[in-house]
Amino acid sequence: MTTRLANSRLSTALLVSSIAAISWALGPAEGPAQVRLPDPDIGVETLAERAKAQLASADAFTVFHGFRYTDRLPESGITFVQRAVDDVAKHYRPVHYDHGTGVAVADVDGDGRYDIYFVNQVGGSELWKNLGRGRFTNMTKQAGVGLAERIGVTASFADFDNDGDQDLFVTTVRGGNVLFQNDGHGRFEDITREAGVGLVAHSSGAVFLDYDRDGRLDLLVCNVGRYTEDEKGPDGEYTGLTDAFSGHLHPGRYEFPVLYRNAGQNRFVDATADVGLRPAAWCGDASFNDLNGDGFPDLYLLNMQGHDHYFESVQGRAFVEKTADTFPDTPWGSMGIKFFDYDGDGRTDLLVTDMHSDMSEDIGPEREKLKSRMRWPPQFLQDPAHNIFGNALYHNLGGVKFEEVSDAKGVENYWPWGVSVDDLNADGWDDVFITSGMGFPFRYGINSLLLNNRGEKFLDAEFLLGIEPRRDGRTHTPWFRLDCATEGKGSPPCRGQAGEVTVTSPLSSRSSAIFDLDGDGDLDIVTNDLGSEPVLLVSDLAERKPPHWLGIALFGTASNRSGLGAAVKVSAGGRVQLKHNDGKSGYLSQSALPLYFGLGEASKIDRVEVAWPSGRKQVLTEKLRANEVLRVTEPKEP
Numbered sequence: 001m002t003t004r005l006a007n008s009r010l011s012t013a014l015l016v017s018s019i020a021a022i023s024w025a026l027g028p029a030e031g032p033a034q035v036r037l038p039d040p041d042i043g044v045e046t047l048a049e050r051a052k053a054q055l056a057s058a059d060a061f062t063v064f065h066g067f068r069y070t071d072r073l074p075e076s077g078i079t080f081v082q083r084a085v086d087d088v089a090k091h092y093r094p095v096h097y098d099h100g101t102g103v104a105v106a107d108v109d110g111d112g113r114y115d116i117y118f119v120n121q122v123g124g125s126e127l128w129k130n131l132g133r134g135r136f137t138n139m140t141k142q143a144g145v146g147l148a149e150r151i152g153v154t155a156s157f158a159d160f161d162n163d164g165d166q167d168l169f170v171t172t173v174r175g176g177n178v179l180f181q182n183d184g185h186g187r188f189e190d191i192t193r194e195a196g197v198g199l200v201a202h203s204s205g206a207v208f209l210d211y212d213r214d215g216r217l218d219l220l221v222c223n224v225g226r227y228t229e230d231e232k233g234p235d236g237e238y239t240g241l242t243d244a245f246s247g248h249l250h251p252g253r254y255e256f257p258v259l260y261r262n263a264g265q266n267r268f269v270d271a272t273a274d275v276g277l278r279p280a281a282w283c284g285d286a287s288f289n290d291l292n293g294d295g296f297p298d299l300y301l302l303n304m305q306g307h308d309h310y311f312e313s314v315q316g317r318a319f320v321e322k323t324a325d326t327f328p329d330t331p332w333g334s335m336g337i338k339f340f341d342y343d344g345d346g347r348t349d350l351l352v353t354d355m356h357s358d359m360s361e362d363i364g365p366e367r368e369k370l371k372s373r374m375r376w377p378p379q380f381l382q383d384p385a386h387n388i389f390g391n392a393l394y395h396n397l398g399g400v401k402f403e404e405v406s407d408a409k410g411v412e413n414y415w416p417w418g419v420s421v422d423d424l425n426a427d428g429w430d431d432v433f434i435t436s437g438m439g440f441p442f443r444y445g446i447n448s449l450l451l452n453n454r455g456e457k458f459l460d461a462e463f464l465l466g467i468e469p470r471r472d473g474r475t476h477t478p479w480f481r482l483d484c485a486t487e488g489k490g491s492p493p494c495r496g497q498a499g500e501v502t503v504t505s506p507l508s509s510r511s512s513a514i515f516d517l518d519g520d521g522d523l524d525i526v527t528n529d530l531g532s533e534p535v536l537l538v539s540d541l542a543e544r545k546p547p548h549w550l551g552i553a554l555f556g557t558a559s560n561r562s563g564l565g566a567a568v569k570v571s572a573g574g575r576v577q578l579k580h581n582d583g584k585s586g587y588l589s590q591s592a593l594p595l596y597f598g599l600g601e602a603s604k605i606d607r608v609e610v611a612w613p614s615g616r617k618q619v620l621t622e623k624l625r626a627n628e629v630l631r632v633t634e635p636k637e638p
Contacts, residue, residue, distance in 0.1 A: 032500040035493045036476055043444030043506065044475045046365045050446075051463040058464060063453055064425050065464055067541040069525065071471035076536050077136050083122040084531045085151065085237040090480050092441050094359075095240030096202070096227050096304075097121065097151075097173070099284065099335075100417070100510030102588030103528035106157035106166040108143070109186030114515050114593065117145065118528055119155045119170065122235045124148030129186070134518040134538060144188050150175035151237050156590035158208035158583060160217045160262060162561040166592045171203035171221065174228065174238050181266065196268050201255045202227055205285030205588055209297050210560050210613050211275075212316035216262035217560045218271075222283035222301065223255035246380065248282050248305040257283050257301060275318045279309035287584050288565070289339040289348055291326070292400050295615055297565055300327075302334035304356055306382055312400075326400055332374075332387040333357045336419035336587045340430050341578045342409075343455030346569075347396035348580060353416035353434060357389040368414035369460075371407070391416060410458045413448040415508075418587020422514040424465075424523050424539070426547030426598030428575055429454055433467075435587065437508030439530050440479050444506035447527070447535075467525075467537065470507060477532040479505035507532055513585040515593050521627055522547055523596060548599035550608075551629030554581055557636055558614040565613035568595055573602025594629050608632070 058065070082101060087093045101119035108115050113130035120126065124146040129139040140146045145168060154171040161167065161181065168180040168188060176198045180188035192198040197219065205222040212218070225247050228238035247253045256278050260268035272278070281303035288297040296313035303309065308330035311319035323330070333356020342349050357372040371390035378384050393411045394402040406412055417435045424431040429452035437445030446468045450458035462468045469475070481502050484494035493503050509527040517524045522541035527534050541547055550570060554563025566581045577597050585591035599605070605624035611617055612634050624630065 032481060032502045033497060034478070034504050035497065035501045036504050037441055037479075037493055038443055041443045041475075041506065042364055043446075047444075047446075047469055047475075050365060051469070054460055054463040057460070061451065061453065061459055061461075063427055063429070063451055063459075064545065065451060065461055067425065067465065067522075067539060067544045069466040069537040069539055071535050072134055072538040073471070073533060073536040076134055077131075078116075078128055078534065078536065079138070080118045080120075080126045080128065081533050082118065082120055082528055082531060085121050085235055086233045087237070087240045088121075088440070089531055093240045093242075093244070095244040096224055096284075097237070097240060098439070098530065099204075100530045100588075101125075101152055101528055102154045102511045103513055103526060103534070103586065104155035104157050104168075104589045104591050105513045105515050105526070105585060106592035108157075108166055108182060110165065110184060113519070114517065115139070115186070116513075116526055117155050117157075117168065118534065119152040119588070121151050121237070125152050125155070125170065130517065132519060139186060143186055144190070145170075145180055147172070147178060149236065150178075153204055154206050154588040156206045156208055156583070157592040158217050158564065158590065159561045159592070160208060160219070161266060162216065164561060169197070169206050169208070169219065171206050173202055174200055176200045177203050177206075177221065191266055195266050196270075197221075197260055199223075199258060204283065207286050207288065207590060208562075208564060208583065209288045210565055211259070211288075211297055211313065212261065213296060213613055213615070214262075215556070215558055215560055215614065216264060217562065217564060218262045219260040219268060220286055220288075220299070221258045221260070222286050223257060224284055224304070225255050225282045226253040248382075249380070251280075254280060254282070257286070277311060277319050279303070279311075279321070281306060281309055284335060285337055285588060287337045287339055287582060289350075289580060289582065290565075290567075291348065300337060300350065302337055302352065303330075304333055304335060306332065307386065308334050308352065322400075327394065327402060329386050329388050329404065331357065331392050332381060332384075332389055333359070335417050336434070338419050338421045338584055339580060339582065340421045342393070342430060342452060343395070344429065344575065344577065345396075345455075346576065346578055347398060348578070349396050350392075350394040350402070351411065351419055351421070351432065352392045352394075353419050354388065354390050354392070355416050358415050360389075363414070369410070369412050371412060408457075410460070411450060415442075415445045416448070417509070418511045418589070420512045420514045420525070420586040422523050422596055423549075423598035424449075424514070425451065425541060426522065426549050426600070428573070428577060428598050428600040432458060433512055433514060433525055435509035435512050435527055437506060439508035440505035442506065444475050445508060447509050470535065475506060476504040477507055478502050479531065505531065509535065511587040511589050513589060513591050515585075515591070516596070521549055548601070548603050548626050550597045550599060550605055550624070550626055551594040552597065552608070553594040553629050553631050554610070555631065555633045556612065556614070557634040558616060559612045559634055562592060563612065563634070567611040569607075569609040570597045570605065571607040571609075572597075572599050572605045575600075599626060602626075610634075
């Protein structure tokens with residue numbers, strides 16, 4: 001039986017069962033009557049039709065897709081529920097609380113299994129210990145990382161003190177950012193004050209990198225800008241400004257990124273002014289890569305309302321903006337970012353997702369693969385002539401030149417947030433998972449899974465692989481209660497209702513991470529959803545077509561211990577794959593995971609090359625075995 005025929009038969013059977021599972025309501029529940037908002041919801045009503053259309057497109061797939069994801073959250077033991085502040089949950093305001101929170105993954109206690117940290121806005125974040133075989137237990141209390149009194153945003157794991165374990169940095173909204181030092185056993189100490197990184201701002205993404213190549217990890221913190229007033233809500237959150245969504249038009253509200261240089265001995269120094277880093281941007285997230293090949297990491301900072309900013313390093317001493325020369329047109333409403341080599345040509349490409357442009361118009365599912373028709377006026381956009389109103393995939397042409405190819409490669413989608421990239425079918429080509437959807441009070445939006453068709457195009461596969469529809473056909477979640485006799489009288493949810501009702505909202509994901517959570521050799525997906533429980537998508541690839549793969553875990557000596565900034569090449573089966581160890585696992589998140597190389601049909605690995613941040617080069621050709629994690633320690637001599 002050919003691979004394509006096997007793909008088609010399995011997809012047909014799985015899709016039929018998926019369509020049968022779709023339900024348009026939450027089903028029976030105790031308590032007040034449930035009212036879905038919006039109703040009708042075209043996003044829900046067209047799910048079955050979209051699933052059938054995707055099956056019809058499966059003939060275009062020359063890559064293996066005969067496997068399935070299943071949401072195993074009920075069996076996992078994880079009970080975390082993300083709780084949003086009132087500016088999101090009780091009433092919708094266009095402030096930036098609705099951007100949600102991150103999820104980060106690392107082996108925090110050294111047992112060889114990867115644990116999950118879910119960031120929360122209300123009620124505290126949670127750290128879940130991986131027990132193996134897809135089971136987890138809550139270790140937040142003993143770890144000491146709950147932060148129950150703070151409105152969390154980002155989590156970033158990294159070994160900032162080079163002692164061999166993963167430390168944790170968490171950003172918050174005006175509650176002060178927090179640095180936790182790991183004792184090696186998964187117990188954390190708050191050392192924020194002595195470290196000097198307790199910035200109080202509207203902080204967002206945080207990225208560990210060694211910008212000056214001194215062997216110590218530095219820290220870049222993105223700050224959105226002032227979008228709250230001083231009055232507080234019921235959960236201690238600062239209430240959003242009524243004109244928060246136009247905050248980018250007010251220069252006085254900007255809160256610029258901060259770059260902390262690691263001075264050693266648990267101390268960081270604000271080096272932002274020294275290196276000349278001051279972009280005019282509402283920066284939600286960022287990433288780094290050595291695009292000009294000089295050995296020093298360059299920075300790409302997202303702007304959620306305006307032009308992104310690309311800064312080239314000057315030998316680790318300063319940064320010079322080169323946006324106009326390198327990325328003259330950027331998305332207007334950037335949210336997620338990932339550097340990766342999508343076409344296997346040995347050059348690093350860049351994917352940026354754009355959510356805010358999609359807020360300018362209300363469209364149906366038939367236009368989700370198209371760019372926004374942008375309905376906002378030029379004065380609000382500021383410089384629309386050089387904006388892209390949708391996702392951007394920048395193809396690296398060499399010589400620090402890029403071309404934007406998102407539409408040709410099929411990576412546009414609707415309401416995207418985070419982007420996570422890895423080789424989900426282990427064929428040697430990195431695939432893309434995009435968390436999407438707005439939630440209350442907007443229609444249902446799907447999460448997108450794009451399979452890489454060998455660098456030629458990305459193919460929509462969320463229905464084929466079980467990402468959509470969600471478990472048991474779930475589309476909505478309880479959002480808030482409303483008394484139709486008092487505060488809700490005359491409002492849309494109370495039409496035809498008396499007394500108290502529960503208003504339900506479409507499910508929507510914000511951040512995600514891809515990793516092998518059950519240790520079977522294939523890659524799974526975990527999300528952090530807004531105002532709901534997460535999704536724990538477990539792959540059955542290892543059961544249907546056992547993958548050939550290689551994991552690379554890096555241990556620096558002259559370089560930082562985590563090897564962040566290293567470039568790794570794996571040669572197998574006549575191909576060379578390139579991956580960068582940037583820790584960027586998804587939106588608002590940085591994880592500490594081994595690099596995963598799918599080997600396709602190859603079972604023999606010919607060569608592994610590592611370019612370390614220190615400048616040292618390393619080549620391995622012996623004792624390279626598939627289906628295991630190779631621990632690579634940086635040589636002590638150049």
